[in-house]
Amino acid sequence: MSIGWEAAGASDVGRVRSGNEDAFRMDVDRGVFLVADGMGGHAAGEVASRLAADTAAERLAAAVDDGVRGAALDGALRRGFLAAYDALLHCCAGDPATRGMGTTLTACVLEPSGTLRAGHIGDSRLYRLRAGRLKPLTHDHTWVQREVDAGRLSPAAAEDHPHSHILSRVLSEDISPEPDLLATPILPGDRLLLCSDGLYNMLPEPEIAAILAGPAPLPALAASLVDAANAAGGVDNVTVVIIVISG
Ligand code: CA
Secondary structure, X not given: OOOEEEEXXXXXOOXXXXXXXXXXXXXXXXXXXXXXXXXXXXXXXXXXXXXXXXXXXXXXXXXXHOOOOOOXXXXXXXXXXXXXXXXXXXXXXXXXHHOOOEEOEEEEEEEOOOEEEEEEEOOOEEEEEEOOEEEEOOOOOEHHHHHHHOOOOOHXXXXXOOOOXXXXXXXXXXXXXXXXXXXXXXXXXXXXXXXXXXXXXXXXXHHHHHHHOOOOOHHHHHHXXXXXXXXXXXXXXXXXXXXXXXX
């Protein structure tokens, strides 16, 4: 079986923030898609997310062009994250104003044979919509998620917890990156969504699923998700990449 895909993305500053620290990259021909959500003062968050997304996207594109496939793509993903980390280190060393900047990074590579491979650090998410059910494929690297996993906090208490936005893992100059890696089969009809927390913190998952399942052209669906997050308050930057898998 061989699959194909179409994709569309959108990013918006939201209704409260003055700058957009999110970034996304789409390389539809190679099947490489990334979302990054930066943090840091004096616009350093914007630098971090763009630099990480550009660097990792470039490495992954080169791996695909070199014919890297299957499990070997895990190594390519790891090297992409490491290259992004090196780029951040280099930038921080050369420009003190960017010290302490960091970013989430969620990167995926689609294989025509029908496999999705992804690497992930932080609290941006990759979801899969299949048969009407929206399932997160990534695991948030947040303090509250760690407490929930350890059984010290209930999922309900985690939702409105004041520390819900504190990241337990992020791509920054502080520590060499350890991305989670995942591989899963994808089927014709699946829809994938990469997004920053500015989407899922504003919209309940059933609402995200309903919009994502819509019949509109993909760019309109991406715009609808952003519009809905803004209509719900838009307290953060919001970024989405939608991928529809065909047979
Ligand atoms: Ca954010």
